[in-house]
Amino acid sequence: SNYTGPCVETNGFDTRNDSLDVYFFITDDVATSVVARYERLRKAFLLLTGPVPALPKYVFGTWFSWWHSYTQTEVMEEIERWAAHNISLDVFGLDVDWRDQTREAEYIVNTKLIPDMAGLQAWLHSKHQLHTYLNDHPESQRRQMEPAEVDFRYRGLTSLLEMGIDYWWYDSNWHLIIPGVFGLDNRVWVQYVYRSVTERFNRERRGGALPFTLAMYSSSHPAHHRFPVWWTGDI
Secondary structure, eight states: OOOOSTTGGGTTOOOSOOOOOOOOOOOOOTTSOHHHHHHHHHHHHHHHHOOOOOOOGGGGSOEEEEOSOOOHHHHHHHHHHHHHTTOOOOEEEEOGGGBOGGGTTSOOBOTTTOSOHHHHHHHHHHHHOOEEEEEEOOOOSSSTTOHHHHHHHHHHHHHHHHHTOOEEEEOOOSSSOOOOOTTOOHHHHHHHHHHHHHHHHHHHHSTTOOOOEEEESOOSSGGGGGSOOEEOOOO
């Protein structure tokens, strides 16, 4: 960020006032139908909280993920089994063990299991036309929105996007996890962070491909419809 204003420590977000906003939605034309008034209220609500995004077509296909310490060879053998049995597969995901667990806060590949992450991703995409994702249990390095935290998260997430993954799975069932801000719980806030990073990366490096994120658990916050794909978890 190049922001240099009065809220430089939070990248321009003004956190100095914790007052709540209250909104009233009023339909002033009682002569219109109930359906028409509902449509107007819905349009006003989405104007305030943000639209429901379009989803890439591939996310409506078949996904496979297993909490298993996959080696690169095992991944390739697994995918070849799907192909050999002529079973359709569109998305393949790796759970937590893709990461070097001795540095669990960082975006470092476990090369003992996956020695060539970029090569694996290229093989999955080119030979089997799969889309892929990785699990992430993000840990804060600094306060949210501080330049150092923004830089760490952006560099970390995009480093694996550079290697070829299509999107991130934000897994929030962890002992250390990013907190929410501004009254947003962490599920909404981190989804915003992940989607923003992916959207920028796709715009700059992938010709504007639709961004997408997966999260564990939904949220009761009214803005969570902006991030509409959730996994209910292994609980």
